[in-house]
Amino acid sequence: MGTISAYETAAGKRYRVRYRKPDHSQTDKRGFKTKRSAELFLASTEVRKATGEYIDAQAAKVTISTFGAEWLRTQTHLKASSYNVVETAWRVHVQPVWGPRQLGEIRHTDVQAWVSELSAKKSPTVVLRAYGILAAMIDVAVRDRRLPSNPARGVNLPRKVGKQRHYLTHGQVQILADESRHNATLVLLLAYTGLRWGEAVGLRVNNLDLARRRVLVQSNAVRVGGHIVIGSPKGYEMRSVPFPAFLEALLTEQIAGKQRNQLVFGDGNIYLATPTHGDGWFAGARKRARLTDSSIPVGLTLHDLRHTAASLAISAGANVKAVQRMLGHASAAMTLDTYADLFDDDLDAVAVALDIAKTRSDALP
Known part of the structure; x- marks a missing residue:
């Protein structure tokens, strides 16, 4: 239990409350005009300590810069690519x-004003990511009992519009x-297995089971800060992905002369770099392909080959x-x-099946 003591000031007698915080360090609060008000403060403080609701006002005086640096150091669970985006x-x-x-100076209205201003300049993706970092940091401060609540929560945020697939x-x-030339097999693999770019270029010869027509996805090669970083697949889970029979001969040719631990694509030793969107080999292949079929989208991306794999699989009855x-x-x-639009035919089939069932029911005596 704390103590209360009186002291004299130019304005008259005042009271000081001295007590221990939950970490057992000693502190005090001065300036109470009556002993009764000092006693009430001490009693409420002891109750908050006992119930775990005590907030250390001094701990809220740390700057966001200092607290943010500490918070970033705890994000060790993030993959290198994700950490780079957050940082x-x-x-x-x-x-x-x-x-x-x-921390204690942040107000809800300030956060809303910042989000609104940033939204006028940046895309929803950028805004949501920046806001998410600030809000997540303050969530930690609340759990640390530095603040009673998170003033960043509950602001109006921009809506993220999904990219056209x-x-x-x-x-x-x-x-x-065909127009991708020496990268033809890679393009076909992406379009018929749905592998992500990093998963495909990270494949090694021993990840291919040509007899069973399976690809074992064990790693993901991602460029971070100009360097390739090898990590686990997205979701941290390995998976076995089937590929159609026509790819067997092409993959066999692709790995001819390579050792089991060498990369499937490229020279076997150096990871293929992601082609630039505007002038890389994929952009050139897309441009040439459109000369043959103008319905091929101008904005087609490598990731659209993953969407294509989903579409082709679903249309084939998967x-x-x-x-x-x-x-x-x-x-x-x-x-x-993600692919609700590709299952529209299933909805039509449900309607047809219900109609047939209703007709049969009406025909019963």
Whole structure:
């Protein structure tokens, strides 16, 4: 229990409350005009300590810059590529604005004004990422009992509009592969297995089971800060992905003369760099392919080949669980949410089946 003592000031007698914080360090609060008010403060403080609701006002005086640096050091669970995105957003958008401010000085209206201003200049993706970092940091401060609540929560945020997905037909995939020249097999593999770019270029010869026509996805080669970083696949789970029979001969040719631990694509030793969107080999292949088939989208990306794989699999009759496992989604619900537009035919089939059932029912005596 704390103590209360009186002291004299120019304005008259005042009271000081001296007590221990939950970490057992001693502190005090001065300036109470009556002993009764000092006693009430001490009693309420002891109750908050006992119930775990005590907030250390001094701990809220740390700056966002200092607290943010500590928070970043704890993000060891993030992959290198994800950490790089978070660190960049912190350094570019969060720290310059909030760095000098103390945790206890942040107000809900200030955060809303910042989000609104940033939204006028940047895309929803950038805004949501920057806001998410600030809010996540303050969540930790609340759990540390530095603040009673998070003033960043509950602000109005911009809506993220999903990028348009492009789906190629079998014929269009072949045209694109032909125009990709020495990268033709890579393009076909992406379009018929749904592998991500980093998963495909990270494949080694011993990841191919040509007899069973399976690709074992064990790693992901991602460029971070100009360097290739090898990590686990997205979701941290390895998966076995089937490939169609026509790819067997092409993959056999691709790995001819290579050792089991060498890379499938490229020279076997150096990871292929992601082609630049505007003038890389994929952009050139897309441009040439459009001369043959102008319906091939101008904005087609490498990631659209993953979407194409989902589309071709579904149109071939694959169920959502099979597509989920092929793509490495966390759940079938995620696959459905992502590719709901590809299951429209299933909805039509439901309506047809119900109509047939109703007709049969009406015909019964």
